[in-house]
Amino acid sequence: MTETTPTLNLLDRPEIPEDVKMLLRVIPGQEQTEQGPPETAPDEGQTTEPYCPPWATVTDPASDESFSVEGQRFIAPAVHEEPNPMLYPMCTVGIVYNSNGRRGSGVLVGPNLLLTAGHVAPRGAASWSMEFVPAYRNGARPFGSSFVQTYHGYNTNGSVTGYDYIICKLFNPLGRALGWMGAASFGNEDEYYNKRFVSSGYPGTYGDRPAVELDMGVRDIDNDSPGKEIEFALRADLGPGWSGGPLWHHTANPYCVGVLSGQEKDGLDPTRLVYAGGGALVDLVRHGQSNWPG
Secondary structure, three states, X not given: OOOOOOOOOHHHOOOOOHHHHHHHHOOOOOEEEEOOOOOOOOOOOOEEOOEOOOOOOEOXXXXXXXXXXXXXXXXXXXXXEOOOOOOEOHHHEEEEEEXXXXXXXXXXXXXXXXXXXXXXXXXXXXXXXEEEEEOOEOOEOOOOOEEEEEEEEOOOOOOOOOOOOEEEEEOOOOHHHHOEXXXXXXXXXXXXXXXXXXXXXXXXXXXXXXXXXEEEEOOEEEEEOOEEEEEEEOOOOOOOOOOOOEEEEOOOOOEEEEEEEEEEOOOOOOOEEEEEEOHHHHHHHHHHHHHOOO
16 A cells, blocks of 8 residues: 655745745736827727626615705715625625735726726736735625636826726636626716716725725816826725725726826815716726637
């Protein structure tokens, strides 16, 4: 009878330091490319389609609390609340960790495509990693995670801009199980002003829990070639950690129209939230669909 040697699991060896074990858990990224300025302005008024799996349970993130005034019923506008991250489309939003020790937020926009802010990426390092954890909450990873294989997009050098976004190819096609949001830009600015939007992400003020901002109305739009700065009143702390979180139009088919870039103050104007959007965002998603079919 031949004796077998037990399989050695390095992660179970107590003499190996935790920081060394981490190297065995992290899948490094392979490629990072920068998008240059386009020769012509991107087309506006374009979309990519969302996908809700047939087995998903769909949720409306809007508040269901109501009150009455003189016989009229009104919906209470909840601000900065915690959503149920297990339901579609909230399950397509997650937390992003990078090898620089920073974190942000992001959203699935294809079977293996992650959209997030460009400044969330760990640029310049020879060895780097980014991990996306959908529906993350207080350490729970109900749907697992995926590391980023490669990303493509704009390097704004940390500036708040209307084109602060990248598209990432994931090693694991999480969107096949969870679904994804579409992406959209509007050719007429009135289409932004006439709609109400939702934003979701992982602000530091919420710790390791997701948050959602409801009933958001656009205050101003600045063209920032090749993108658009879609600006909102600073109603709540969508600060560090929320960067890259999607701004989306909630319908039966949710479309992401921007990702949070940061905050901006112009002269005597009040501080505003700035989301990066426009046709260049949709072009990036289409680049991922064409080059990294999932």
